[in-house]
Amino acid sequence: MSTVKTDFGGDRGDLFALMLRTSFLTVITLGIYRFWRLTKLRRWYWSSIRPGGIPLEYTGTPQEKLMGFFVAVIVLALYISLFNLAGLFVAFNMADNDISYMTYAIGAAPLALVPVIFAARYRARRYILSRSTWLGIRFGMDPGAWGYAWRACMYWLLAILSLGLLWPLMTFQMERYLTDRSYYGTAKFRQHGNPFMLYPLAIPFYVLGAAIVGVLVLIAGETDEATIGWYIILIVVLSVLLVLSGFYFRIASLRAMAGLKELGDGMEFGIEPRTGKLLRIHIFGNLISGFLISFVSPVILGLVVGFLYLIGRVDAGAITNPPPNLAAFLGALTWLTVFILYGVFRQVFVTYPTVRHVAATLELEEPAVLQGIRQRDVDRNREAGGFAEALDVGAAF
Amino acid sequence: MATMTPQRDAKFAAKLALAYGEILDGIRPALQRVSLRLSGDGGTLELRNTATNTTEIWQLDGLRLVPDQARTDALVLAHQGSGDARLILRDHEAIRALLAACPNLPDLGSGRGSLGKLLALGTAAVASIALILFVLIPYMADRGTDLIPPEAEVAFGRTTFESLSETMEFRECKSLEGDAALAQMQARITDGLDLAWPLQIRVIDNPAINAFALPGGQVAIYRGLIDAAETPEEVAAVLAHEIGHVVNRDGTRSMIRSMGSFGIVGLLFGDAVGMSAAAGVSQRLISSAHSREAEIAADAFAHRQLTRAGLPPSAMGDMFARMQAQGLGEDMGVFRHISSHPELRDRIEAAMQADTGAANGAPVISSAGWAALQAICI
Missing domain, CATH: 2.30.29.30 (Pleckstrin-homology domain (PH domain)/Phosphotyrosine-binding domain (PTB))
Incomplete structure (x- = not known):
């Protein structure tokens, strides 16, 4: 009985350089380079996560992503246009002189994309697993995107109709669906446990939700304005706590379910990210990114204007009262620097520490199970996350 | 080595x-x-x-x-x-x-996936999107327009006009003689037409040189257009053009087209580069490409209808040429959807060519009627 621990070996400065270079290329190629950026980022992150000292490897290629994306765009363009038009005709024929129905029917057309989004997520995950290796052995996933999509739609509907009471049920069932279809080499993953084990983790969320409803009821019956003021302050405080308890539920349920996953015959896992730590990362990471962007962007702008002034392209009068083309150029430049740099800063100060913290808590128990595992066949799936990319529902990297 | x-x-x-x-x-x-x-x-x-x-x-x-x-x-x-x-x-x-x-150790996967294949697939993807936007959706809009019940279209047009009227603060001009002159003009140019719904022609108190047609037979002429016209035949020509839009159901069709293509261009860009703006611009280009065709078809309708009514189609050309000469820019309403001068010249030329000289010389409305129409907003 031994435990394999994980270390994280990526350097923040390297990531900054990689992110800056690839984000710039992405913008000047009108987005085409984003498939190369995504591939490079994944290779980098994967190689910095080293369970037992051996880095993961990401083997996906930008070319296959671009191909998958093109195919997805063609299919989705057909699907979206057909649904838009169908919605319109149904609306026109149902509307029957009452135009307000039509607005609803047209507004509902994008709902046709919801199952496609779930399927796209499943496929993106399958693609990523099939292009990930550790110790030279591939991960993998069975096909099952549409089964996932309709289950996800049903569970979401249940969760909404039950006012959130069935949310933990959904969380567990969807995680089990994904886990039970995943492989490492020839060995299968299995999710143990049951949905009820997640309910204790959701108690703070439910209590706070009930408290907010209670205060709202009190407000409705109250006439004294001062008291209503206090109630509103109370609601604001409770709402902040509600968001935090939702955050806690997400992380705690991830921990609980990871502890009950099994690979093959007896290999177990632990992922122990701390809610407080992740919360700090998100709050401070976003603050730092915002602060840096408000500092760096004017500096860049100033340098460019100063350079133009030095080479004589603008004079002092043009700076206080810029002609339209200069104003447009500076506007575009500001937008670009803010857009590129904000993404870079968030990657470096939010995503990076998050991945580092989560990865460093990963532990594998009973590594002897590995001895019975062999390589699995290459998953020739051509989709390569293209649908998730076209619908913009991909992961952070 | x-x-x-x-x-x-x-x-x-x-x-x-x-x-x-x-x-x-x-x-x-x-x-x-x-x-x-x-x-x-x-x-x-x-x-x-x-x-x-x-x-x-x-x-x-x-x-x-x-x-x-x-x-x-x-x-x-x-x-x-x-x-x-x-x-x-x-x-x-x-x-x-x-x-x-091995100083030039190549990267794993650097040679993978031939550029030619990628280019071919990329071209195919862009071509399919163009096919969907410019062929499939217009085709379905043409077919689909016939599936829409006329009553629904009339109701839709009325609601659209009401909401437009509210936001633009339209004031409708009315006078007994002016309305009679307008009705007379309408009767002359719609002679022999079988419309699925009644036309509703209004004059709006607005100095812009403009006119528009909405689904369901809603047509509006701006006061500025009547002021800019030298003869009632010029107003009649613009009116015939707008009625052409009504007959061709262009308002409904263009609505179906824009609804149908909603969200498609956005697929290409994603939000990876914040290209929503580029998507918006492409969407505009597409709709103006659609509407240029519609303008030409409405012109052709107007030429036919005016000729049949014994009125000169060249009146439209005269008016456009005069406005062009006066340097009234493309931002004027009548020139909307027209992106370049050659196209305006083409339209003037087409109007001149359509004039076979068959006009019987009878004015579209009496000079008293024309005076009443010119004074409708006073």
Whole structure:
């Protein structure tokens, strides 16, 4: 009985350089380079996560992503246009002189994309697993995107109709669906446990939700304005706590379910990210990114204007009262620097520490199970996350 | 490795003979220790498994670097023809020796996926989107327009006009004689037409030179257009053009088109580069391409209808030419959807050519009626 621990070996400065270079290329190629950026980022992150000292490897290629994306765009363009038009005709024929129905029917057309989004997520995950290796052995996933999509739609509907009471049920069932279809080499993953084990983790969320409803009821019956003021302050405080308890539920349920996953015959896992730590990362990471962007962007702008002034392209009068083309150029430049740099800063100060913290808590128990595992066949799936990319529902990297 | 000198070759061999690496065979999830040795004429690397005493040969020019690794303290190498196997070198001397021997170590996967195939697929993707936007959706809009019940279209047009009227603060001009003149003009140019719904023609108190048609027979003429016209026949020509839009159901069709293509251009850009603006611009280009066709068709309708009513189609050309000469820019309402001067010239020319001189000389409305129409907003 031994435990394999994980270390994280990526350097923040390297990531900054990689992110800056690839984000710039992405913008000047009108987005085409984003498939190369995504591939490079994944290779980098994967190689910095080293369970037992051996880095993961990401083997996906930008070319296959671009191909998958093109195919997805063609299919989705057909699907979206057909649904838009169908919605319109149904609306026109149902509307029957009452135009307000039509607005609803047209507004509902994008709902046709919801199952496609779930399927796209499943496929993106399958693609990523099939292009990930550790110790030279591939991960993998069975096909099952549409089964996932309709289950996800049903569970979401249940969760909404039950006012959130069935949310933990959904969380567990969807995680089990994904886990039970995943492989490492020839060995299968299995999710143990049951949905009820997640309910204790959701108690703070439910209590706070009930408290907010209670205060709202009190407000409705109250006439004294001062008291209503206090109630509103109370609601604001409770709402902040509600968001935090939702955050806690997400992380705690991830921990609980990871502890009950099994690979093959007896290999177990632990992922122990701390809610407080992740919360700090998100709050401070976003603050730092915002602060840096408000500092760096004017500096860049100033340098460019100063350079133009030095080479004589603008004079002092043009700076206080810029002609339209200069104003447009500076506007575009500001937008670009803010857009590129904000993404870079968030990657470096939010995503990076998050991945580092989560990865460093990963532990594998009973590594002897590995001895019975062999390589699995290459998953020739051509989709390569293209649908998730076209619908913009991909992961952070 | 033609570039290797015998000396370097020998040094490299000597260094590597002392080196150890770790290999992942891509079959079992286990790290195996190998000793490295350069062999043959210096073009191959011998990997001897110290546990099993088996030896594998890797060609030096088949070596590939696994790129974008976060850790620089180890080199991860793949070998063409050895499948998923990886060689991990941690020994700094061995890494340096290997990089010196193969200074241009190519990245794994750098040559994969031919550019031609990517270009072909990219062209196909853009072409299919263009096909959907410019062929399929217009086709379905043409077909679909007939599926929409006329009553629904009339209701839709009325609601659209009401909401437009509210936001633009339209004031409708009315006078007994003016309305009578307008009705007379309408009767003359719609002679022999079988419309699915009644026309509703309004004059709006607005100085812009403009007119528009909405679904369901809603037509509006701005006061500015009547003021700019020198003869009632010019107003009649513009009116005939707008009635052409009504007959062709262009308002409904363009609505179906824009609804149908909603969200498609956005697919291409994603939000990876914040290209929503580019998507918006493309959407505009598409709709103006659609409407240019519609304008030309409405002109053709007007020419036919005016000729049939014994009125001169050239009146429209006269008016456009005069406004163009006066330097009234394209921002004027009548010129909407027209992006360049040649197109305006084409329209003027088409109007002139359509005039067969068959006009019977009878004015479209009496001079008293024309005066009443000119004074309708006063």
